[in-house]
Amino acid sequence: MHTSDDAAGHSPGTGVRGEGAGAVRLRLDLSYDGTGFHGWAAQPGLRTVQGALEEGLARVCRVPVPVTVAGRTDAGVHARGQVVHLDLPPAVLAGLPGRSDRSPADALLTRLGGVLPPDLVVRSAVPVPPAFDARFGALSRRYRYRISDGPGVHDPLRRDVLRHRRPLDVAAMAAASAALHGEHDFLSFCRPREGASTVRTLRELSWRRPGEGRADAGLVVATVEADAFCHHMVRSLVGVMLQVGEGRRGVDWPARVLAAATRDPGGPEVPGAAPMCPPQGLTLEHVAYPPDAELAAQAARARTFRG
Incomplete structure (x- = not known):
């Protein structure tokens, strides 16, 4: 599981992996x-x-x-x-x-x-x-996407922030995100791998602009958490919300993109695959795991195909 964001995790090739050999x-x-x-x-x-x-x-x-x-x-x-x-x-x-x-x-x-x-x-x-x-x-992965949407907060020393060309409406982006919470087929927000499911449970997609004196003050910060992510899913979720934040799409547009469940490009009024934002504002912040006694059961559940 995965964004490539969570794509297949095992490394190719051979080495010293040996669960049955006392490793x-x-x-x-x-x-x-x-x-x-x-x-x-x-x-x-x-x-x-x-x-x-x-x-x-x-x-x-x-x-x-x-x-x-x-x-x-x-x-x-x-x-x-x-x-x-x-x-x-x-x-x-x-x-x-x-x-x-x-x-x-x-x-x-x-x-x-x-x-x-x-x-x-x-x-x-x-x-x-x-x-x-x-x-x-893993039980969940949490990412943050940080955006600087004006010269007053552009910081040339930060390489984990996207410089955006237009001011963003954080309230509109937050309102548009609510409809995407929960378990859905996120095909419109993924580049699916052959034979892999695009059903995921989105636990959080929130937006804030921290005030002065707080971490990331003045930036637009998205927090995105799910049980797992399809290839490019986080960047596509942020990409469609940027359209809302710029005022180019209404707050109902992301829900329409989700419902379309398509990889087709769509059109001016026809929802299609979500656009993808640049990578540099995205950071993997945390991966959560269950207690040791539940590790095997969680791994077995995660390996089950999610249709």
Whole structure:
């Protein structure tokens, strides 16, 4: 699950993944500035987050270490709360502390800090039960999209904010978002993968403009949370709301786009596939998981096709 926003999470290729061979599963929480990456997924000849992380893991562990991610992010998309899991053989894990008295997980965290690029940070590394699955075990993902809609709030030092050319009506965007909450077929907001469902449960799509003295003061900030996201779903949800915020569409337009359930382009008065906003304002903020005792059941539910 997924935006590429949450697309398929397992990495290609072979490595030390070995749930049945006594391997120890670790959870890594990481953050990255997506500006210099061609998205999450490893691609030959391109700099990606997965590629940089797995290269760093291979340098530290001296064996290939594939990872499974909570949700793939597109080129230019950032993360504060991305999650991956990986499996390490006990012998590899035991060798990580060297002569220090650190735990293997703490040693891995410290050593990764010395080899990863500055725009990718692993913030924590902890052992987890074998049932933990970064992708299928997630209960929800939360993203934020930040927009600067006027020169008074444009900040050249921030690379996680979209500069927008027109002022936005936040109240209209909030009103238009309400009809999209709940479980729906989000085909009009997704680029579906063959054989995959486009039914998702949207738990939150809210808009605010924080006041002076608060985080993101003056910006237009969308919070988007769902059980999972189809490919490009978050960027398409924001894209259609920008049309409302600019006054080019009425507050009923997003609901009409949802009801159309189509990938056709539509027309001036005929709803079609939602437009997609640029990636640079989007940040994956948080991935939620159930208690350890419920991990296996959650993963099994998530693997069930949602028709």
